[in-house]
Each structure stands twice: as structure tokens, then as C-alpha cells.
Amino acid sequence: MKLNELPRILPPWAETLRQRLFATPLDALATLVCLYIIWRISVPLIEWLLIDATWDGTTREDCRSSGACWVFIRARFGQFMYGQYPLAERWRVDLLGLLIVGAAVALSWRGLPRRKEASILALIVLPPLGVWLLYGGWGLKLVETREWGGLMLTLFLAIYAGLIAVPLGILLALGRRSRLPLIRFASVVFIEFWRGVPIITVIFLASLLLPLIMPTGFNVDRLARAVIGLAFVIAAYMAEAVRGGLQALPDGQAEASQALGLGYWRTMRLIVLPQALRISLPAMTNEFIALFKNTTLVLIVSIFDLLGIAQAALADPAWVGMNMEAYVFAGAIYWFSCFGLSQWSRLKEKRLQTAYGR
Amino acid sequence: MIGFLRDRKVRDYFWQGLATIGLLAVVWFFVQNASENMQKAGMATGFQFLWRDSGIEVPFNLTGYKPSDTILALLWTGIVNTILVSVVSIAVATVIGFSVGLLRLSRNWLLSSLAGFYIEFVRNIPLLFFVLFWYFGVLAALPTPRESMGLFDVVFLNRRGLSIPTPNDLAGFRIAIVATLVLIAVQFGLSRWARARQARTGRDFPLWAVGFVLCGALPLAAFVAAGFTTSWDVPTLRGFNYRGGFVLVPEFVALFAALSTYTAGFIAEVVRGGIQSVRQGQLDAGRALGLSPGRVVRLVVIPQAMPVIIPPITSQYLNLIKNSSFGAAIAYPDIVSVFMGSALVATGQAVEIIAITLAIYLTLSLFVSLLMNWYNARHKLVTR
């Protein structure tokens, strides 16, 4: 009886709290256990991360407290971001980053005049412009890919592999649903092959075998090899994501368009793909996040991405024992990037659902 | 002529023929270059190296492999290790994943946000971080061999792993295993009989209690009895390390922990999605029929969620198997580590070794896909 009267004397916020956290004795117990766990984990973590940490200084000797030594990250920050990219040329990386961000912001603004044309233009112009800015030549100082590293390399790998993977994946998805049995067969074999093998072996394959199957004297840059390897794998996954979108689309759409006299490619380009891609966008984003995380594996072929640079920095005798700092810093970058991407995709998904009136 | 070209069949054949010729040409081009380049480089080719002595030590193997065995035996050890860590991790990842997925849907706000935090934390960081974290974290947390944690002086835990005794004679255990299998078969028969009887007469049968005795207590007794009849190889501290018995190496533990907790985050999302796909009306109807909440979950929610859950969970299982190759980063002797690592360096036959490795992973993936498809077909909902 008392229990029934209790809610009335509680203020509304406390009532919500009770329902959310202490609805039953078991719930209350679970809540208390959770609170205890959170307490035990977060207190030492925050102490290490912030309270006891050393922020100022230049060498390892400056870190005397029991907390994290962020001095290490500060001293190595340039390398974590750019690898061995020459100091004098780093503005090029920054410029490219600004261009990409600027383009993304401008293009996501719905009021932009001629938005579609601008998007296509950006997609055509930016990738080669990026390669030129980073690699150099034609008036810019040449910066070989072996000097690239850190976060910029990770982003480069992910973005360029993604740029290859998306169109290839769409073609493969169409191929897998093609009327022609041989094309279908070839697509299925390609997709299932790359989906069936670990990325480690693919990167190995790309870095060891690609030079071997090319004609003599034809050298593919080792970064390009990694990009190709990653792109093939992700294309296979993208293809499956797109196929999901294609399957979700009623057959009537394609049939109606064919009835209007549109050919295969125009049907796909104008009717089927715009709808299917919108449906499969969340799945494709997930695949892109997976790609982004898997770029870490290039470090096994001595390409120094963010994690590789972190490990290389750890091998520096002047900074022995900074493992936690390096991994926490690199991990946080990955986490925020991936989390941001997945939130963005969720937002899109929601918008899509409202657009479809569900 | 134009009418001929407009014929759909002709065009189909034309495009397919063109694609085939193109593909074959590309493949031929690569193969040609490869064989030319390899010949020029004076590299050994062929698969004879598989029968050469390996000379490579594998500290953790269940196959009885010795360094004096062939590279083929080494490969087999790697395969067994890959399968072992995958199977164990899949089992545990499924359990954790289902629990976290259910907790995510809990009414308790704190529980569900903790589960959500776990999922978001795990899904957005590369697996390599977790593998390294568990390995070096576990190593740092464990004591040195001299300060080992012991249990009854037969089981020891330290930085070299978990040393457990092994029986010297397996005869008793073989009998126990056979007995267990028989008991499981009996339980299976009983459950069919009990279900049939319940359908006929409506009378319940205490299946769980009987099952506990038949499949739990009796086999346990059999194994304990077998354990007492044989002598044991008990680990003892000799010099630096515990010798004798079986050592569960930290590499295995770290890889297993990383794989299962990481994949669990993905499975949890799948489970949440699957359960949420069951319409609220179904639950209400179940409750209206007077089923207890547990039974609503077991009889109404799970059977309807399963078909939604199984396909994505299959791809998570496949991912886990492929991700077990991350063991190479911490010296867990899986296929990639012993074969694509040690054996490749010893023989230098990159082409053959990578081809074999790819073939093995493809076979494993195919096998799991078939298994899960079979399971899915069996558990498909019969709708009208």
C-alpha cells in the first residue's frame, strides 16, 4: 500500500529517476552495482588522464607524476599528424584538409545553388588535386610517399580507398544482380573472394605480389598498393551493402522505367541507384568505418599510419615506456572519427525514414 | 544487320564474351609476368617446400607438432590454433553479445546506457588496439613465475600462462566421453518424448531437472572418476618456469579476450536490432495469453527475432574468424603467424604461401556460411 502512495509525494524528476533506476529491488541492485563499477573505473582513469598528468615540459624527465605524460604527445605531435612530411611543406596537407572540410560544409548546405553540379565538380577535381598537393610535382616540391605518415596517411588511405571502392562496389552490386550469368558469376566470385579473406593477408598480397605480377620496371608505389588492396576488400563489402539497397527497392521501379523506354544504364542511373543508394547509405557508412579502422593494418608492411607512427615513436630510446599515452591518444582519434561518422549516418538514416513517412 | 544487333540475346552473348575475354586476358597477363619475374629472380617455385623440415618452434600447439616435423605439419598446427581461438571466441562473444544486447533494451536507464557505452566504445576503435591492450595489459597484471598464483598446488597462473595438469593416460577419459555422448542422446530422446506427450496430454515433464542430472552431474561424476584412476602430469617449477602439464599461453588469452569482447559489441547491436524488429503487438498478445515474461521472450520474441539476427550474426562470426589473424601481432601461432610469417621467411616462397593461406581462409568462411545457412533454414519461420 505504501509503495502506491510513494509516487505522489515525490517530485516529478525524482519519480522519473525512480522509474528509470529503482523500479524493482533487482533494478535497484543493478543500478548500485553499475554505479560502483563506474566509480571504480572512472576515478583512477580521470586521475591518470587529467589530474595527475603532466602537460608542460620538453623531455621525459619532466614527467615525474604518476599520471599520463602528455609532454610526449606534445613533443611528437607533428609526427603523429604528418609523419616525416617535411616541415616546410606541411601547409600543403593543411590546405588540402581545409579544402576538403570547406567543400563538405558547402555541399551539405541545402541552399547552395547548383548543388548537384558542384558536388560532381568537387568529386572530379578534389581527388587529383589532393594527390598533387600531397605528392607534389608541377611546381611543388616532390614529397615521396615514404615520408608520409601519421593521421594524414590514415585519412589518405581511407579516403582514396573509399573513392575507388564506392564506384567499384556499385558496379559489382549491379553485376551480381545482372541478367547475364557470366557477369553475375564473375561478380559473385570477386565479392566472395575478397570478403572471405582477412585484410592482413590482402595487404600482404598487395605489397608482396603486386610488384611480382607487374611487368619488369613497372613499379607501383607502395602506398598505392595498400590503397588498391584495401579498396578491393571494401568494394566487396560495399557491393553487399548496395545490394541490400537494390533488393529493398520494389521491382516495379525498374519495370516502370523500362516501360518508359529507358535503357539499362539510364534506368539504373536515374531511377534505381538514386533510391537504392539512399537506402544503403547507413550500411555503406558502416563499411567505411570498418575500412577506416582497418587501415591500421598497413603498419605490417612498414607503412607508418597513425598507429604505426605511434609504435615507431615508442621505439625511440628517449621516450621509453610511453605506451599508454601513445595508444590512448591514437585510440581517441580513431574513436572520435568513427563515432562522429556513425552518428552522422544515423542522422541521415532518421531523415530518410521521415522522408519515407515511416 | 541492325536488327541483329538489337537482338537482346545476341547482345547478351556479345557482352559476356567480351567480359570473359577481358578477364582471361588480365589474368593471363598477370600470371605471365609473375612466372617471368620469378624465373628471372631465381626464386624457388612449387609446393615441395611443404614437405621440408620446418625447424620452427611453436610454443602452443594441440597437434603434437615438433620442430623436426614438416612445414605441412606446421601449417596444420596453425590451422588448428586459428580454429581453436575462433571457436572459443565465437561462443563467448555470442554470450556477451546477447547479454549486452538485452541489457541495452533494459528499462533501467543506467544499465542500458552502460551497455550503449560499451557498444559505442568497442565498435569505434580498431581491433589492433584491443589486441595489444589485452596482451600487454594482461602481461603487466600477472605475477612472475616465481610469484605464481597457485590453486591447490596443481594449477598455476603467471606471465608465462596458465599451467594446468594433464592426464598421463587417456583411457578413462575416453570412456567418460562416450558415456557423456550416450547421456546426451538419451536426453535428446527424452525431450522429444516429453514434447510429444505434452502436446497429447498437456502434462509437463521436468525436462530441465532431468537434463541437469543427465548432461551435467553424471558426466561430471564420470570425469572425476576417470581423473582419479589415472596419474597426472602436474606442473612444477623448474628453473625459470613451470614444466609439465599444459600451458594456456597469454597470447591465446589476450587474443581470445580481444576478439570476444570486440565482436560482442557488434553482436549486441545485431541482437538489439533483431529484438526491436519484433512488433510490440506480439509481446502484448503473448502476455494476454498469460505467458510469463520469461516465456514471452523465449517463445514469442526469440523465434521471431532469430531470422533477423542470424544473417548479420553470421557475418560477424566470419569477421571474427578473419580477425583471428590479428594474433600475428602478439605472436599467437595462428595460420598467418606461423605460415605466412615464419614459414614464409624460412622458405621465401611468398606466392605459394599466400595462395595457400587465402585458400584456407576461404574454405573456413565457406564452411561457416554453409553451417549458418543450414541453421537459418531450419529455424525459418513458417508463415502461413
Added chain:
Amino acid sequence: MRVFASAVSAAFFVVASSAGAQQLAPSPTLDAIKARGHIECGVHLGLPGFSFANDKGEWTGLDVDYCKSLAAAVLGDATKVKFTPTSVQQRWAVLQSGQVDLLSRNTTITFSRNATLGVNFQGINFYEGQTFVVRTKAKVAAVKDLADATICVAAGSTEEKMAADWFRERNLKVTIINFQKNDDAISAYDQGRCDAYTAGIGALAGQRIKFKNPEEHQILSEIISNDPQGPVTRWGDERWQLIVRWVLNGTIAAEALGVTSKNVDEMKAKSANSEVRRLLGVEGKFGEMMGISNDWMFNAIKQVGNYGESYERTVGMGSPLKLPRGANQLWTKGGLLFTPPFQ
């Protein structure tokens, strides 16, 4: 106009060279190096004293110095060399597929590598000997005290096999854990996964500074193997192999003949020793015979120094490693380093 002029001069050069000099065997590797303007040298991922890149990406070390000498000899400029860090696993494929012109990365010369990998070893620039590093408090005096120990090692290295064989031959049991990279094996040892880490004594001297507390570890003085190491090339292209071999010999000969980076100008101008004169290109046109400048060793010694200078600077007393010369002393001073005569 300029194009025309250069075409004419190129044609003139071709005619003149084919008429004047002896016909040289074709060397695609050398041609490629001259065309691209630098040597591609495969080095270790990071081994202080041998090949190590600092935080500015500048490479130093004994193996690195050799590549610099080669660049000075072939292209006249020691800076015209680019380094590709390679892991234990990658190294052969990187060399075989032509991504590098040579490997100079602490690689032991063995029969089976020579016989099956399609690679040739062009001499010895470092006599390495395998030993173990252990924790001082473990009280290990000799290698046999490591019975029942756990040993961390880089997978696929000669050390892995050597250690396994050594203990097996003596009926001692050890557990060997194979890591894919040296640095992984080192940090696992440092974390207490293993009782010992094994590598060459020279490599260990450099790697020791990677431990959290270097003073808690001790390198055993007992050596269980001999691991001669030196530059590696692909099969084929004998003229390139010739250059790689004789640049190495030249740096050793320079030390034996007392030619250093400081006195090389004086030696070239004044020395009456005919071997010195041939080495420095005053007599004999040795460079031309290989298709490179006669100043080849002069440039190498002037810009990088002789073997002894390089040794002291990178791994010897002038370096943090402080390795004594030992076997890497000249044959005239009780060591094993030897060079055939420049005649």
C-alpha cells in the same frame, strides 16, 4: 634548340663511349639508378647503430653508411640514397621484386638463403654473434643456465633457428616465442613474457636502450653462433653485384691502407703506394671497368669515410653502443675483416 643540342651531345657520347671504352656487360640496375638519380637501399625497420631513423627521418648506422658509400661511389653524392625500412618478413620480397637495389640490413649469410631465394651475398660488413639478454636478477652466467627458460625472438630470423638447435642439441628444453617484429619481441621480453631475448650481440647493444630500465638487464658474453652479415643483391646483373661487392671491399681496403676521410685529398695527390693510387682512381681506371666514375672510392671515402671511421661513429666507441672491434677488426690487427687486393 636545347633539345637538339642535348640529342647531339648524347649521340656523340654514345659513339665516343662505344668507340673508346671497352664494351661493358649490360647492367639494368645501374642504368635504372643513374636514370632515377638515387639508390634504393632496403634497411632494417629500426636498429640503433645499424639502421635507425631519428625523429626527423634522418637515417644513421653502419648498414646505412654502407649505402651512403655506395651512393657516393656510383653517383658521386652520398646523399643520393633513399632508405626503405623492411621487416624480417618483407625483406626478400622487397629485394626480389626490384623495389630496392640492394638490402643492407643485418641479414645473416646462409646457404639456404643463397640457394633458394635468388639472392647473392656480397661480402661481410659485420661479424655478428648471437647471444642473449637476461634480467640481471635472474643470475644467468652462461647460455646453458637458460634451460627451461622462455625466450622471445623475431620470427624467421637465423636467431630463431639457431637458438632452437642449440638447446635441442644439448637436450635442454626451452620455450621459444616467435614475434613478427623485433620491437614486439623486445617489448614482450621487457614486459616479462620471456626470461631472455636473443639476437646478435651488436644488435642487442643497440636494442638494449629500448628497455624501460636498461641497467636491470645484462647481455651474456657467450656467443652461440657466427652470423656474418653484409649487403645482399638479386641474382643476375653481375656488374651491379661487382660494384656492390667492391665498394664494400674498398671501404675495408681504405682502412687497411690508412686512407681516411681527412687525409684522402692528400693521399690522392701525394701517395706513392700504387694500391692507394688504384683505389683512389689515380691509376688503373678501376671505376670505368665497372661503368662508374674513377673517383668512386675517393668520393665514398671523402664523403662517408673508411670502414673503421664508420664503425667507430655508428657502433664503436664514438657511439652509445660502445662495441669493441673484436672480429670486426682488420685481418692485420687480429680481426676477420679481409679484402682481396686492388690490383
